[in-house]
Amino acid sequence: MQNFNYHVPTKILFGKDKVADTAKEIKAHGSRVLLTYGGGSVKRIGLYDQVVKQLKENDLFFVELPGIQPNPRVTSVRDGVKLCRENNIDFILAIGGGSVIDASKAIAAAVNYEGDAWDFPMQKARVENPLPLGTVLTLAATGSEMNGNAVITNEETQEKRGMGSPLLVPKFSVLDPTYTFSVNQYHTAAGTVDIMSHIFENYFAPGEGTFVQDTIAESILKTCIKYGPIALEEPENYEARANLLWAGSLALNGLTLTGKKTGDWATHGIEHEVSAIYDLTHGAGLAIIHPVWMQYVLNEETAPKFAQMARNVWKVEEPDDRKAAEKGINAVRAFFNSLGMPATLSEAQIPGDHFDEMGKKACIFGKIGSFRRLDAEDVVAILKRAL
Ligand code: NZQ
Ligand code: ZN
Secondary structure (H helix, E strand, O other), X not given: OOOOOOOOOOEEEEOOOHHXXXXXXXXXXXXXXEEEOOOOHHHHOOHHXXXXXXXXXXXXXXXXXXXXXXXXEHHHHHHHHHHHHHOOOOEEEEEEOHHHHHHHHHHHHXXXXXXXXXXXXXXXXXXXXXXXXXXXXXXXXXXXXHOOEEEEXXXXXXXXXXXXXXXXXXXXXXXXXXXXXXXXXXXXXXXXXXXXXXXXXXXXXXXXXXXXXXHHHHHHHHHHHHHHHHHHXXXXXXXXXXXXXXXXXXXXXXXXXXXXXXXXXXXHHHHHHHHHHHOOOHHHHHHHHHHHHHHHHXXXXXXXXXXXXXXXXXXXXXXXXXXXXXXXXXXXXXXXXXXXOOOOOHHHOOOOOOHHHHHHHHOOOOOEOOXXXXXXXXXXXXXXXXX
């Protein structure tokens, strides 16, 4: 296990009605709020009214940025930056899923920066002096509520790129499982896949002696396998929604990466190229690509780790590592399909005519992945197998 620092300063307010403390938490950081949200789900579930009531009762000035889309666009980010500057905003409250939170982080980063907001995802600028932000999360998936990352899409260039800084970690996040009752089957399934995929990205990565991290990772996978199907069948099952919600935060708040130099993240890189062009739901893209990636990188060297997952998570009883690994990968694929996720790009109506471009763009900053290094040709080969 390698040396590490671990510091996640997000205060988590977990449970039913915890949203009642939102204004109190905001006041610790600011008084002029940009309230960001998506296409309307927060209004339908009553969250918007709750939050607005609190802001008014606590004399907190606020302006709104509605309409942030899934796969959030840099155009929304620019609109948000303008609103912040015009209104002297000193705090951002994001209410919604990962897309709303990610756009809010990108706004927070760009408000006190002279250049364009797209400079951050393009690695042309470092985040310095961002606005503080808090979140009320409504969908179990990305972990954005407890990390410093954001993923932004530029429609003009058809690019989807990540940015990140410890300075963008939310000050607080409210996680009330009842707000996730209304998430439909498709997004519940996609969110469950995303959580599992985050675990895979850090689990299938170089590093020795991380038994405790691996065991936590395996528990989070088991949590998704147990509660994902229950949440699909019984959307208002509090226990299932609560476990998925907390699993989502734990899967990507740095915990399972501690003691390792780096995760793999090739699958996410490849998926982002697909959703950049086709606006596919992130978790659906991962459901297609992650099992294909697993099969692609499987060799003598990587087989023992896949076999470990197969035995510890999928109860595979097979002494041979290579055979156990194959069974584990098949189990992942079958589980994603059982959630109703597509198994191939064709099933998601995605043709193969942009694969070369995707391969190049995925490797724009060099080879990707750490479990096995991949170049643009590998990415194209994976996409072809996923077709
Ligand atoms: O726009 P609204 O009306 O709010 O509807 C959303 C949206 O259509 C809906 N929804 C959210 N909460 C709901 C709800 N519908 C009913 N009831 C609720 N309680 O769900 C749809 C999807 O929302 P979105 O925010 O896009 O989903 P998710 O949380 O999965 O976020 C996906 C985005 O996060 C990025 C992805 O690439 C994608 O752009 N990621 C961010 C990461 C991070 N910041 O760490 C890591 C991830 O790997 C990922 O890349
Ligand atoms: Zn993800």
